[in-house]
Amino acid sequence: MRRRRDLGSLVFVDLRDREGIVQLVFSEDRHPEVFAAAKDLRPEFVIAVKGVVENRMPKDVNPHMATGAVEVEVSELEVLAQAETPPFAVEDESLVSEEMRLQYRYLDLRRPFQNARIVARHRLAQRTRNFLSGEGFIEIETPFLTKSTPEGARDFLVPSRLRPGTFYALPQSPQLFKQLCMVAGFDRYFQIVKCFRDEDLRADRQLEFTQIDIELSFPTEDLIMSLAERLTLELFAEAGVTAPEEVPRLTFAQAMDRYGCDKPDTRFGLELKTVSGIAAATGFGVFRGALEAGGCVRGLCVPGQAGMSRKQIEDLNAVVKPFGGKGVVSLMRKGGALAGAALKHIGEGPAEALLDAVGAGEGDVGLFVADAYDTACACLSALRLHFSKALNLVEAGRHDLLWVHRFPMFEWSPEEGRWSAKHHPFTMPAQEHWDLLESDPGKVEAQAYDLVLDGNEIGGGSLRIHRADIQKRVFRALGFSEASAQEKFGFLLDAFRYGTPPHGGIAFGFDRLTMLLLGCDSIRDVIPFPKTTSGLCLMTGSPGTVDEKQLEELAISLREKRPE
RNA sequence: GGGAUCGUAGCUCAGUUUGGUUAGAGCGCCGGCCUGUCACGUCGGAGGUCGCGGGUUCGAGCCCCGUCGGUCCCGCCA
Numbered sequence: 001m002r003r004r005r006d007l008g009s010l011v012f013v014d015l016r017d018r019e020g021i022v023q024l025v026f027s028e029d030r031h032p033e034v035f036a037a038a039k040d041l042r043p044e045f046v047i048a049v050k051g052v053v054e055n056r057m058p059k060d061v062n063p064h065m066a067t068g069a070v071e072v073e074v075s076e077l078e079v080l081a082q083a084e085t086p087p088f089a090v091e092d093e094s095l096v097s098e099e100m101r102l103q104y105r106y107l108d109l110r111r112p113f114q115n116a117r118i119v120a121r122h123r124l125a126q127r128t129r130n131f132l133s134g135e136g137f138i139e140i141e142t143p144f145l146t147k148s149t150p151e152g153a154r155d156f157l158v159p160s161r162l163r164p165g166t167f168y169a170l171p172q173s174p175q176l177f178k179q180l181c182m183v184a185g186f187d188r189y190f191q192i193v194k195c196f197r198d199e200d201l202r203a204d205r206q207l208e209f210t211q212i213d214i215e216l217s218f219p220t221e222d223l224i225m226s227l228a229e230r231l232t233l234e235l236f237a238e239a240g241v242t243a244p245e246e247v248p249r250l251t252f253a254q255a256m257d258r259y260g261c262d263k264p265d266t267r268f269g270l271e272l273k274t275v276s277g278i279a280a281a282t283g284f285g286v287f288r289g290a291l292e293a294g295g296c297v298r299g300l301c302v303p304g305q306a307g308m309s310r311k312q313i314e315d316l317n318a319v320v321k322p323f324g325g326k327g328v329v330s331l332m333r334k335g336g337a338l339a340g341a342a343l344k345h346i347g348e349g350p351a352e353a354l355l356d357a358v359g360a361g362e363g364d365v366g367l368f369v370a371d372a373y374d375t376a377c378a379c380l381s382a383l384r385l386h387f388s389k390a391l392n393l394v395e396a397g398r399h400d401l402l403w404v405h406r407f408p409m410f411e412w413s414p415e416e417g418r419w420s421a422k423h424h425p426f427t428m429p430a431q432e433h434w435d436l437l438e439s440d441p442g443k444v445e446a447q448a449y450d451l452v453l454d455g456n457e458i459g460g461g462s463l464r465i466h467r468a469d470i471q472k473r474v475f476r477a478l479g480f481s482e483a484s485a486q487e488k489f490g491f492l493l494d495a496f497r498y499g500t501p502p503h504g505g506i507a508f509g510f511d512r513l514t515m516l517l518l519g520c521d522s523i524r525d526v527i528p529f530p531k532t533t534s535g536l537c538l539m540t541g542s543p544g545t546v547d548e549k550q551l552e553e554l555a556i557s558l559r560e561k562r563p564e
Numbered sequence: 565g566g567g568a569u570c571g572u573a574g575c576u577c578a579g580u581u582u583g584g585u586u587a588g589a590g591c592g593c594c595g596g597c598c599u600g601u602c603a604c605g606u607c608g609g610a611g612g613u614c615g616c617g618g619g620u621u622c623g624a625g626c627c628c629c630g631u632c633g634g635u636c637c638c639g640c641c642a
Contacts, residue, residue: 007605008598023602043592060600068602085593088575093603094591095576099634152642172642199641200565322567322638424642522635532634 001045002090004038011038015047015072018115023062023071024049034077044083044090050076098524102538105529117526120239121514125192127238128212128510131231137188137214142177144170144194150488151425151478153197156207164555170196173507175424176492178215179464182503183495189215192510201533204456204512204523212459212513215505219463221447225249225403228451228459228506232401232513239517242397249403252445259384260298260377262407265455266400268393270384272377274298275357279370282350284342286329290370298376299368301360302387306332306339308365313341319386320369325379329368331355336362385455394454405449406430410441410477418479423448425474426492427462428504434470441477447504458513461506468496 002014002021009028014021026038041047051074062068087104088096092113101108108114129139148155148169155169171177173195181189191213198207212231216224229247236243248266255264258271279287279297287297308330316328331340331351338351346354360366369379388394409429410419419441421427429437433444448462465471471493475485486493514526524530531537551557 003602005601005604006598007601010599010601012601012604014602021602025600027599029599057600060602062602065602085574089592091603097571097576097634099571100575102634149642153640175642197641200639202641203636205641324638421642427642533636534633536633538634 001041001043001047003043004041006039009035011035011041012071013038013041015049016112018119020066020112022067023065024051024074025071026074026077030073031075034074037077037079038074041079042083042085044086045079046081046083048078048080049074099532099538102524102530102532105539109528114525117518117520118528120518121526124235124238124514124517125510127234128190128192128231131234132190132214135188135227137190137216138186139191140181140186140189141191142171142174142181142193144196146171146177149176150480150484151421153199156196156198159554159556161554172197173211174213175426176489178213178505179426179492179503180495182215182217182466183498183500187217187501189213189505201531201535203521204515206511206523206527206530207535209512209523209527210510212508212510213505214461214507215503217501217503219502219504221405221449221463221504224461224463224504224506225449228461228508229401231508232451232453232458235513235517236399241399241517244399244401247401247403247451249405251406252404252408253406255404256373256377260379260381261384261455262404263450263452263455263457264381264402264404265385265388265394266402267395267398267454268384268388270300270302270387270393272298272300272380272384273358275354275368278350278353278357279368282346284329284345284350286327286342287346287370290372290376293372295370295372296376297368297370298380299354299358299366300380300384301355301358301364301366302391303360303364305365305387305391306334306363308332316367316383316386319382320379323378323382324375325369325371325382327369328379328383329370330365331360331368332365333360333362399454400452402452403449404452405447406445407448407450408442409433409444409446409474412442419477421474421478422446423460423462425478426464426471427474428465428470429474434473437473437477444477449506451506451508453513453516456512456516457509458516459506459508461504463502463504466496466500466502468493471496 002016005012011026013024013026015024026035028035049072051072053070053072056069056071086107088094088100088107090107090110092111096108109118145158145168148157148167153172155172157167157169160166160168174191174193178189193211193213194208195211196208201207233243252262255262258264259266260272274296275298276291276296280291290297313330316330320328329342331338331343331346331354333355338348340351343351354368355366358366367383369376371379407422409422409427411422413420423446427446427448430445430447436444446462449460450457451459465474472485511523511526515523518526520526529537529539536542
């Protein structure tokens with residue numbers, strides 16, 4: 001039960017279940033035998049009642065309540081379980097810190113709106129299963145206790161008792177197994193499956209999370225994209241969210257050029273422009289320095305913001321700082337004249353040209369960042385998002401889906417002094433770039449694609465390498481020796497020797513997608529029992545220490561963590 | 565690994581700027597009254613290691629150092 005309203009010789013009780021609420025009436029006149037017991041009812045008691053469902057008198061109807069026209073006149077009452085006063089009211093309206101919600105997660109989940117999110121998640125999962133089954137995919141389970149692989153995220157390790165000193169790893173994704181399903185002739189595979197990555201958490205990242213994992217044989221990029229789009233639209237429909245009419249495709253290079261980001265939010269403009277040519281013609285040291293170092297000058301126009309205060313402009317530097325930006329140069333057209341702190345260094349003529357280049361008219365401000373291309377992109381992308389929030393530029397109810405594809409195959413890792421796979425090492429390089437694998441790995445494009453929803457990556461995949469010779473060349477480009485490739489992935493290379501269909505697939509971040517479709521701000525809201533950003537479960541207290549006996553059985557001895 | 569921010573009653577918060585008598589509010593809780601409530605009303609009451617540890621001071625919720633925990637971000641997350 002939810003709440004009791006005691007009017008003396010008349011007691012009302014709201015009775016709640018998963019479906020909703022109904023009002024019970026305990027009347028001293030009509031049922032004195034149960035009336036006394038009703039006085040002792042308290043919130044969260046579990047009760048069973050018998051009574052007659054009656055229409056309320058017209059004046060007593062509650063129009064705000066789905067069941068407000070009826071009530072149950074109770075003649076028998078049994079208290080199945082009493083309840084202590086909960087630490088917070090089990091009501092949608094009660095304000096509770098997330099710490100409390102996570103500590104008493106079962107009470108938080110009991111709240112109708114939170115309960116509904118978990119039910120909605122179930123519906124999305126079921127819709128996924130039905131859709132993919134209908135498309136001829138079969139759900140195949142893959143192991144959680146598997147082998148640690150290099151590349152990618154940190155693994156969670158599970159010690160083996162039967163072979164002391166050895167460890168299983170929990171899968172970062174079922175990637176290798178789904179490819180082996182293709183080798184095994186399953187043709188179309190899917191799975192709604194937990195993945196484990198021992199990395200730092202965020203509002204949209206958990207240590208364990210759920211993917212909709214899909215793989216098929218004899219694919220093309222178009223085939224996979226079209227399948228993924230149809231699945232996504234099914235899920236939009238299930239969630240009751242209006243889907244966008246088209247799903248445009250951008251190459252990675254185009255996305256960086258226009259938005260400075262590989263998962264752009266396209267629901268608002270503020271597109272980026274490169275103005276290096278104009279900037280080079282000025283004597284401005286900030287511009288010259290960046291250009292001489294091989295960088296660029298890029299900018300964007302924020303309409304109608306020429307009136308920003310000096311402090312607001314100053315604060316923009318703080319927006320770009322976390323992304324390695326040194327600062328933002330701003331120019332305004334205000335009252336027919338130019339303004340901006342750097343105007344005197346840039347000069348009126350070049351300033352006009354810069355503002356023209358980003359499309360800034362009267363009342364607008366142009367913001368410019370001079371830096372290495374990647375840094376400039378990151379800073380301007382951050383500025384785009386900053387202004388979209390500050391100026392509320394996203395139209396309510398609008399959702400944009402788009403593909404970003406043809407990612408670079410490799411990115412240079414300065415720490416390790418080698419190339420590393422941007423997607424993963426099993427991604428098929430574009431065929432016309434195979435010759436560059438040895439000569440110029442940085443120019444190789446991958447047949448990989450990400451699906452982006454409102455600036456969030458909700459899915460990503462690729463066509464895979466199905467030929468052992470290409471796979472070996474990619475491993476070599478990544479700096480794996482023949483021996484280490486064989487040791488880590490030998491089973492995959494072996495499998496490829498026995499006839500492997502071309503294959504490819506995609507994986508959706510199911511939690512993240514659910515979060516976005518339900519309009520939640522945190523992935524934790526759609527996960528029944530999530531962990532905090534420091535990886536703790538406040539309800540169970542995990543992770544925890546274990547008995548010496550358990551460690552002994554595993555032949556594990558603990559040692560002090562070495563100071564960094 | 566780094567940055568920001570928060571931690572005061574069961575819950576949500578004010579009080580910290582400028583150290584000073586007995587730390588407050590709303591909700592909840594407990595008790596009384598109430599026959600049409602549905603955020604019931606009304607009268608009364610209880611309830612505090614100010615996250616924890618140390619320091620400065622005649623005196624610390626308030627200042628300093630450390631630590632634990634929540635949240636957000638950078639790095640990281642193929």
